[in-house]
Amino acid sequence: MMPTIPVDPERRRQVAAAMRAVLPDRCVLADPEDTRPYECDGLAAYRQLPMVVVLPDTEEQVLAVLKVCRELHVPVVPRGAGTGLSGGAQPLADGVVISTARLNRILRVDAYSRSAVVQPGVRNLAISEAAAPLGLYYAPDPSSQIACSIGGNVAENSGGVHCLKYGLTVHNVLRVRVATIEGEMIELGGAAPDAPGLDLLAVFIGSEGMLGIVTEVTVKLVPKPAAAQVIMASFGDVASGGDAVASVIAAGIIPAGLEMMDRTSSRMVEPFVKAGYDLDAAAILLCEADGTALEVAEEIERMAAVLKEAGATALTVSRDEGERLRFWSGRKNAFPAAGRISPDYYCMDGTIPRKRLAHVLERIEQMEDTFGLRCANVFHAGDGNMHPLILFDANQPGELDRAEAFGAAILALCVEVGGTITGEHGVGVEKIDSMCVQFGARELDAFFAVKRAFDPEMLLNPNKAIPTLNRCAELGAMRVHGGALPFAHLPRF
């Protein structure tokens, strides 16, 4: 837990008054009781009351807000739906939070050009819902999709179960309109396949609200597959499960989803969701095919052959949509289930080269003994993005410290085997210290050069994501206590 810093009331009055001069009254929140809901995002252990919150209605108002911030030298924290898990939208005591809550209109959905133009506050799932009558959808599907905003997705380069086959946000966003901190509107990318000059859109996506405020997004829509089926396969040990993942890919198959759960996870969720998981299996793989009915049949047959060859001890293919969803339900509910069997847990987010999966799982198993804590492994096996859940009880002396050390060891392991400290949750404030495990002084300098190119005065979401050298310290992690976390009802990856 970080200490919260008191807000200077005099400064608050000054900034709120300046904001009210450019925004309607209802768009400016300055009373602590009004700003309280903004004090944290999905990383609830870190809280800080913002100085002022503004909720602009229009792009012009966004520019006006930024002008005030520039003139008064106030730092700005953009905020979408606040579902971020790394504290990216965490407020500053001397800063303004600019919320996109009122910029929530779908401006255009077009079947012929297969694209939609939306404001940043539009929810991820709302785009697919609007496109559904046209037989189209927006592919990146973070588990938070009913709540998170497309602006937040752009800032975090969010992914989901389908991103192995359909890509991340960066592969599915064509263009963004951005209000710069210098007071101009710029467009990055476009509806054309590329834009002149350097690919600023690619560097903007995933920049965690540090380079500009997104005011409009054009997304690519893709045809909805006609059919989908999933194979549930059991393995006698995690190593052969990990190797099976490699075999599927090496056989030239890119599944629509390729996810793995270890025995701790399946035993954790089965009592709650009754998915019918094989509780004796050391690992369960869920391997999905989508496309036309014929394509799905062909791919399921090929996947089944590869999984058998790789040593699967049991295979079940979903017979209908209800069964498919049931097989997935356990995988998608691992987080709430963890909250029910353990008073506390840490959710880690790291990525490793797939070929090291078995090795990493074995090392984590050894670490369970070393740290004396259980760890449930559920993850996007297809792209190596792991979400180990470290179960602990903060009321037991020493467990919290051991859990933290365990988490740090896992992230260090990810980097050691050639992976990275975050696959999809971002760095934010949570992992800012872990950045130093992965990057050296030269890379951090280069990141600051990118930052200054967009934000010379360093006013946008300062002190997030990119650490200054002297801050490099210990590893960070997400801590959840007593299931008391925002969006507890949603699956967490």
Added chain:
Amino acid sequence: MQHTIERFQEQVRSAAAARRPLRIRGGGTKDWYGQRIDAAGGETAILDTRAHAGIVDYEPSELVITARCGTPLAHIEAALAERRQMLPFEPPHFGPAATLGGTVAAGLSGPRRASAGALRDFVLGVKLLDGKGEVLTFGGQVMKNVAGYDVSRLLAGSLGTLGLLLEVSVKVLPVPLAGATLRFALGEADAIRKLNEWAGQPLPLSASCWHDGVLALRLSGARAAVDAAVRALGGEPLADDARFWQDVREQRHAFFDGDAPLWRLALPPATDALALGPQLIEWGGAQRWLRAPADAEADAAAFARRMRAAATAAGGHATLFRGGDKAVGVFQPLAPAIARIHERLKAGFDPANIFNPGRMV
């Protein structure tokens, strides 16, 4: 290889100290692309990347290949083909000497771009030698990584203006199991309309090329999907289609013969037919090639303005891709706010302005 990097570093450091431009050069296959390097009247030394070659790591089950910049593209494609994998963006080579570094720096994609994605979509990580002679590592060899800004993708298509790409990791994909090419007799407007309609349906499209009343459409994927699409779409099958698509990619198609300046219009794919003269249209309507007619030579600037106005009106941009008078500007000028960001990025990565100065402007 360490020795080669040290030699590059020395060359970069002395160039920076003398503020003398360096021309980064791979296979020399894209000499003609981009603006002329601005040597400010002085000498330009060549930094030849070819000594830094070789595949560093390739694990088919990982879908990632990592290789040094001077590795011939053909060498990489052969290694992938052995394992039935490919570079999904099908980069044009424009000559047998093309290198991986030059391919990534040029940022060009081939026929599969509209369905599989562009080169930048597949760049996962790079090792870069910056203008101070420092070696930096961005991204990595994994598919999902949101730590720090995505500098690797920023470098894709940067034409060597931010630094020397020493090593690149690219995502690869399996070669599709089946394929077919269909030909349809269609006028320009009808072809564009059809392409956009088909793209909204779950069809295994993997390339398109329209020219002179004929639309060629490539399908790739699972056997069942390709067969079903062939039955549903009709059209004339094209035998030996691999050769056809390679010719389109390498611009050996008859449309590209001769010396007339070649313009490239990048447009929203749904843009209606543009009455600008004979064209070759790729990428489902999004990439349109145009030759400047002989009488345009007289007033190249006016012709360039026409191309740019037409492209801008449609929401895209125009590039003087090959030949012609580069004085009219090769690339479409940037909005002032964006140009300023470019300048600061250039100053950040290459403070002495030594790498390919002016090539991208």
